[in-house]
Each structure stands twice: as structure tokens, then as C-alpha cells.
Amino acid sequence: PDAATYLVNLGRLYSQWGKTEPDKYEKARVLYEQALRLREKRLLPSHLSIWNVQIELTRLLLQMGQFSDAESLIREAVHNQQVNLGLDQQDLGMGHLALADVRFEQGDYKDAAGHYQHALSLFERSLGGKNSSTVAALVGLGRAAVLQEQSDVGLGYLRRAAALENEALPYRLGIARANRKLELLDEADGTRDLVIGVVEKYFGADEAAKQFAMELLLSRKGRVFEDEALLQLTTAEDLPGGARYKWVELKRRKVAYVMHPPVAEFRSSFIQGAERELEEQETQLAVHSRVYAQGRFDRAVTVAEIAKTLQPNAVLIEFVKVRDVVASALKHKQIGSHYLGFVLRPNQTITIINLGDGATLDEAINQFRESVVPDSAVETALEKVQDLYERIWVPISGTIDTAFSVILSPDGLLNFVPFAGLQDPEDGNFAIERWAISYVTSGRDLVPYQRNLPWFVGPPPPADFVLVADPVFKAHLNLGMNGVMATFFDLDQKKFLDFNALPKTLEEVETVSHLMQQLLPRQRILTKDAAREETILAVRRPSILHLATHGFFVSHSGNPSLDRRENVLLRSGLALAGANSFHGTLSHLDGLLTADEVSGMDLQDTDLVVLSACQTGVGEAKNGEGVYGLRRAFSVAGAKNLVMSLWRVSDDWTARQMSAFYKHYSEGKLPVEALRAAQLEMISKLRQAGGEAFPVLWAAFIVQGPAIPVGAAP
Numbered sequence: 061p062d063a064a065t066y067l068v069n070l071g072r073l074y075s076q077w078g079k080t081e082p083d084k085y086e087k088a089r090v091l092y093e094q095a096l097r098l099r100e101k102r103l104l105p106s107h108l109s110i111w112n113v114q115i116e117l118t119r120l121l122l123q124m125g126q127f128s129d130a131e132s133l134i135r136e137a138v139h140n141q142q143v144n145l146g147l148d149q150q151d152l153g154m155g156h157l158a159l160a161d162v163r164f165e166q167g168d169y170k171d172a173a174g175h176y177q178h179a180l181s182l183f184e185r186s187l188g189g190k191n192s193s194t195v196a197a198l199v200g201l202g203r204a205a206v207l208q209e210q211s212d213v214g215l216g217y218l219r220r221a222a223a224l225e226n227e228a229l230p231y232r233l234g235i236a237r238a239n240r241k242l243e244l245l246d247e248a249d250g251t252r253d254l255v256i257g258v259v260e261k262y263f264g265a266d267e268a269a270k271q272f273a274m275e276l277l278l279s280r281k282g283r284v285f286e287d288e289a290l291l292q293l294t295t296a297e298d299l300p301g302g303a304r305y306k307w308v309e310l311k312r313r314k315v316a317y318v319m320h321p322p323v324a325e326f327r328s329s330f331i332q333g334a335e336r337e338l339e340e341q342e343t344q345l346a347v348h349s350r351v352y353a354q355g356r357f358d359r360a361v362t363v364a365e366i367a368k369t370l371q372p373n374a375v376l377i378e379f380v381k382v383r384d385v386v387a388s389a390l391k392h393k394q395i396g397s398h399y400l401g402f403v404l405r406p407n408q409t410i411t412i413i414n415l416g417d418g419a420t421l422d423e424a425i426n427q428f429r430e431s432v433v434p435d436s437a438v439e440t441a442l443e444k445v446q447d448l449y450e451r452i453w454v455p456i457s458g459t460i461d462t463a464f465s466v467i468l469s470p471d472g473l474l475n476f477v478p479f480a481g482l483q484d485p486e487d488g489n490f491a492i493e494r495w496a497i498s499y500v501t502s503g504r505d506l507v508p509y510q511r512n513l514p515w516f517v518g519p520p521p522p523a524d525f526v527l528v529a530d531p532v533f534k535a536h537l538n539l540g541m542n543g544v545m546a547t548f549f550d551l552d553q554k555k556f557l558d559f560n561a562l563p564k565t566l567e568e569v570e571t572v573s574h575l576m577q578q579l580l581p582r583q584r585i586l587t588k589d590a591a592r593e594e595t596i597l598a599v600r601r602p603s604i605l606h607l608a609t610h611g612f613f614v615s616h617s618g619n620p621s622l623d624r625r626e627n628v629l630l631r632s633g634l635a636l637a638g639a640n641s642f643h644g645t646l647s648h649l650d651g652l653l654t655a656d657e658v659s660g661m662d663l664q665d666t667d668l669v670v671l672s673a674c675q676t677g678v679g680e681a682k683n684g685e686g687v688y689g690l691r692r693a694f695s696v697a698g699a700k701n702l703v704m705s706l707w708r709v710s711d712d713w714t715a716r717q718m719s720a721f722y723k724h725y726s727e728g729k730l731p732v733e734a735l736r737a738a739q740l741e742m743i744s745k746l747r748q749a750g751g752e753a754f755p756v757l758w759a760a761f762i763v764q765g766p767a768i769p770v771g772a773a774p
Contacts, residue, residue, distance in 0.1 A: 114137040131159070375467070399421055466498075525580040573585060
């Protein structure tokens with residue numbers, strides 16, 4: 061049996077490997093079959109050790125598309141158990157669940173439903189009905205009913221499955237690290253996508269069904285982001301200062317180990333040790349914080365609550381990219397996806413719009429993004445924004461009636477679309493000229509989280525307005541004992557980061573400072589050598605933080621270990637003083653302010669962060685979680701509104717737009733209103749000059765934040 065156990069474990073490894081390299085599945089099958097033969101020689105056919113291998117091998121054969129072999133194997137296994145009565149009800153239920161999945165993939169939905177029902181009965185008797193196996197049986201029953209044209213019955217099963225999943229998710233997610241939470245949510249998204257797909261196809265006129273589907277989406281979308289923000293709030297307001305200090309130091313130590321390991325061959329052990337300490341500390345924070353404990357289980361936001369926050373002339377559009385999962389439970393057969401938008405009005409009515417095939421729209425978005433790189437023809441970009449207008453705004457415009465304020469919660473690559481800059485090819489008008497457009501991570505952002513805590517007590521921040529500009533990127537800073545040359549450095553991609561000076565940003569911050577002097581007289585301007593990473597990290601709760609410097613996002617780090625960990629927040633950030641000497645230090649204070657470090661800053665109650673830099677809104681889009689990069693990091697840190705750019709803009713055009721933006725902001729406009737007014741002015745001036753108002757010149761900047769004061773009465 062020891063050899064069989066070894067073979068099973070190796071089979072599991074190859075089976076996991078097969079998810080990315082399908083040719084590994086065959087090796088996994090061979091290993092499982094060898095283990096099964098070894099156990100069959102020594103054990104009775106109904107022995108649990110044999111049964112477990114049969115179940116796992118059946119699941120593998122399903123993934124391989126070997127349905128006949130899978131059916132023969134699982135039918136024989138179930139027969140042996142029924143004859144010998146050697147299993148408890150839970151294990152037997154797993155057999156019927158596997159058989160049901162096989163029959164479903166073979167297209168016999170009626171027979172599959174019978175086995176799903178049998179499995180469900182066994183699970184409910186043995187486990188009380190609240191477990192992942194029960195959810196799987198309910199999902200199977202729902203899918204089978206829908207495909208037998210019993211959509212009402214199917215939706216009833218799916219409602220039960222979704223309710224059980226939502227009840228269990230806080231416990232399953234627990235205080236796991238973000239990457240593990242993403243994996244767990246990805247597993248649960250199969251139910252979400254199935255529900256949304258069924259409702260969109262069969263229940264377009266049923267308000268109750270659409271409300272259920274939208275609330276399910278709201279309960280899942282941005283959940284990991286919300287957890288991270290809640291943990292940041294926990295450390296800022298609900299813990300002794302020493303606990304927060306230790307947490308921040310652990311985060312920074314992890315950054316230093318990843319970016320500058322003392323010895324390359326020890327990289328893995330150093331990183332794992334830092335992550336283990338950080339996880340232990342976050343566990344303690346979660347255990348001792350009433351804020352975190354309350355927030356983990358107090359998430360439910362209803363369509364009615366969100367609708368109450370909308371002005372009479374406003375709509376929320378909650379986008380989602382869903383996989384086509386109705387016809388198959390196997391991921392390798394779910395080759396399609398599509399983008400949907402839930403349009404919510406103040407009267408609580410919902411319309412679901414279908415933007416079509418996900419891959420097709422993603423390709424159109426990528427073509428647009430390629431058209432706005434430096435030295436590209438502005439005419440090409442104009443063609444792309446017209447194409448995107450027809451793909452996105454034309455389906456939307458027919459559903460939003462007379463709405464003026466449009467609040468968007470994008471998903472997938474829609475996070476990189478400048479919705480305001482899309483142009484109607486028929487009349488030449490841009491979307492911004494028809495609508496006031498703003499962005500939120502999720503519609504839940506419109507319903508503020510009630511902290512139920514006393515207002516933060518502590519010394520006032522030293523400045524209300526902090527401005528950073530023109531860092532000396534080639535500065536050789538005195539970084540103390542840690543500031544020695546790195547003997548080993550293998551994060552190769554970072555070696556190619558080289559930042560040019562930004563002297564024009566000095567004029568930008570001087571103009572902005574003057575415009576805001578009366579409104580915010582307590583200002584602090586950090587330039588040249590003073591624009592250091594440690595100084596920025598120490599900034600606490602200013603009203604506005606303005607950062608005029610280079611942003612960066614490295615798609616792949618050049619370090620397989622780092623990429624495997626999906627540590628995206630270490631691959632984006634801002635360049636500060638000394639950034640071009642990045643490789644010359646072992647400290648996390650290396651001149652590169654990573655998004656991971658930003659997420660640990662204390663920006664609670666900061667009204668506005670302006671990232672007046674290139675591509676500060678880019679990052680890695682994760683479906684349902686927004687963009688992993690600076691925009692996520694500053695939001696996690698507590699900033700209410702974030703101004704950022706989606707592509708590179710010249711210093712001259714940036715300075716013009718920033719000056720106009722702050723002029724309107726100083727007059728009392730909300731950030732989204734101020735940016736819209738500034739961009740409309742630029743469109744007007746470009747047209748008056750006798751030319752086309754090419755959106756590549758003015759539409760890069762967007763505002764992420766509520767379109768109305770959070771919590772304001774409609």
C-alpha cells in the first residue's frame with residue numbers, strides 16, 4: 061500500500077499539472093491505474109482505499125473526455141459498494157455524484173438527474189445538507205433541469221446552491237492569503253456563471269430572477285479586494301500601534317526578500333519565511349479585531365440598498381465576464397465566455413445587456429490598447445474607439461433611457477477601456493459629451509461600510525495636501541546598513557527599468573499648489589532628493605496626495621518563482637528618488653514604491669489620490685477582482701477617489717489636464733465632475749483649433765470613486 065500511496069500522490073501532481081498542460085493527464089492516468097492494480101491485489105473490492113482511487117480516476121477520465129471508460133469504472137465501483145455495503149452514506153454519495161457527472165457529459169440529463177438526486181439525499185442525511193458536496197449535487201440538478209427545458213425547476217436548485225455557497229464562503233476563505241482566496245472564488249464562480257447565464261437566457265423579463273442574479277454577482281465581485289481593504293482598516297483603527305507597526309514591517313521585509321535576496325539560492329526559503337510570519341500576524345489581527353470579525357460576515361448588499369443611493373438620473377452598470385458553463389461542468393469544454401452588464405435604475409428595475417463573445421471583445425480592446433502606444437498614429441486610435449463605441453455603448457444606450465450619470469463597474473479587460481473617450485461614428489460625439497461617467501470596483505462601493513467605531517483619535521496629519529514631483533532617479537541615497545550592493549540579484553526584468561527625469565512636473569505641482577492654496581493651505585511639496593520612498597510611505601491621511609512621477613508595470617518579472625506566486629503587486633508601482641539605482645541596495649527602500657507597499661499605507665479618509673504619471677491605471681486584470689496594480693493598492697490603503705491614466709500621455713497634455721482638473725475641484729466639484737469638466741474643455745479647445753479632438757490626447761485619465769458623496773441621500 062505504501063507504493064500505491066506514492067503512485068496516487070504522483071498521479072494527483074500530474075493531474076494538477078494537466079490543467080495547464082493537458083498532455084500530462086495521460087501520465088496521471090497511468091499512475092492511478094498502477095495504484096489501483098496494486099490495491100486490488102491486496103484488498104477487497106469494496107475497500108475504501110480502492111474506492112478513493114476509483115473516484116479520483118473517474119474525475120481524471122472526465123477531464124480527459126474518456127466518458128465511456130469513466131462510466132464503466134464508476135458503475136463497477138458503485139455496484140461493489142452496494143453489494144458489500146462497505147461505505148458510509150457520504151462516500152457512497154460521492155460515487156453517485158461522479159456517476160451523475162459522467163452521465164451528464166454523455167448527454168443523458170434525465171439519468172444524470174436521478175443520480176444527482178440520489179447523491180443529494182445521501183449528503184443531506186449524512187452531512188446535514190451544508191457542504192460543498194451538497195452544492196455540487198444541487199448545481200448538477202439545476203443544470204440538468206435547465207437542459208431538459210425545466211428552467212423554473214433548475215433555477216430553484218441553483219438558488220439553493222448559491223445560498224449554501226454564500227453561507228460557507230466566509231468560513232472557507234477565512235484569513236487565507238489573497239492568492240488562495242482567488243483560487244477558492246474561481247471554484248465558486250462556476251455556480252455564479254451558471255446562475256447568471258440561466259437568468260440572462262431564460263428569465264430576461266423576471267425582475268425577481270434578475271435581482272437574485274445581480275445580488276449573487278455583488279456578493280462575489282471584488283470580494284478579495286474588500287477583504288484586503290478591511291484588513292487595512294483593521295490595522296489602522298482597531299489595533300494598538302505596535303501591532304500595526306509589526307504588520308507593516310513584515311510586509312516590507314517580504315518585499316525586500318523578494319526584490320533583493322541576500323543569496324539567490326536562498327530566495328525561496330527567505331520568501332516563505334516572511335510570508336509565513338506575515339500570515340501568522342494577519343491571523344492574529346483577524347482574531348483580535350472586532351472590525352475584521354464583523355466585516356467578514358456582514359457583506360450582504362441588496363439591489364434595493366444600491367438603488368437608493370442612485371440619483372433619479374443615474375444608473376449603475378455592473379459588468380461581468382462569465383464562462384459558458386450551462387452545457388458542461390468540465391472547464392476544458394467551456395471554451396467560450398461573454399460579457400454581460402446588469403443595468404440598475406433608481407426604481408430597482410434591471411436590464412441585462414449582452415456585449416457578445418468575450419474573446420472577440422477582448423481582442424478589440426487589445427487592438428485599441430496597442431493603438432495608443434507612443435509613436436502610433438492618432439487616427440488609428442480614433443478608429444478603434446469608434447469600433448468600441450459600437451460594441452459597448454450602442455447596446456448600453458438603448459437601456460439607460462434618459463440617464464445622465466452612468467456609474468460603471470467593469471470586469472476583465474473592460475477595466476482598460478476609456479468609456480468616456482469612445483466616439484459615436486455617426487455624429488462624431490464622444491460618450492463624455494452625453495453622459496457623466498464614473499467608475500467603482502463594485503456596486504457595493506455605493507453602500508458605505510458602517511465601521512461602528514469611534515472616529516479615529518490621534519494627531520492630525522502634518523499636511524492636508526502632499527505633492528511629489530521630479531524625483532532624482534539616479535540619486536545615490538544613504539540607505540544605512542541595508543544600503544549595500546546586492547551580490548546576488550536575479551529579478552532580471554527590473555534591470556531594464558530606467559526612468560528619465562521629469563523637470564516639467566515641477567511646473568505642474570507649482571500650478572496645482574497655487575490653485576489649491578486657499579482651500580488647503582497646509583501643503584508639503586517633495587521634489588528631487590526629498591521625493592524618497594521612505595518619506596512617501598510615512599505620509600498619513602492627507603486630504604489629497606498628488607504624485608507626479610513615472611509609474612511602471614512589468615507584465616512578467618523575469619523571475620519564475622515570483623511569477624508562480626502571482627505576486628502582481630510587486631510588479632507595479634511608482635519610481636521615486638534613487639529608482640535607477642534599484643539594484644544597488646538590499647533594502648525595500650530602493651526607490652521603487654511597489655503597489656504591495658502602497659497597500660500598507662494609511663490613507664484612510666484621504667479624499668483624493670492623483671497619479672499624474674504614465675500608465676498608472678494599468679496592471680493585471682483578474683475577472684471579478686478588478687486590476688491588480690496601483691489602482692487596487694491605493695484603494696486598499698483607503699483612498700476614496702483615485703485619478704489615474706490608462707496609457708502614456710505627454711508631459712504637456714498632462715499638465716494642461718491637471719491644471720484644469722484642480723481648477724474645477726477647487727471650486728467644489730467632486731473629482732468625477734472636475735475631470736469631466738476638464739476633459740470637455742480640452743475637447744472644445746482642440747475643435748476650436750480646427751482639428752479632431754483625438755481621445756488619445758485627453759481621455760487617458762479616469763476617476764475611480766463614487767459619482768456622488770458616499771452615503772448621500774438620493
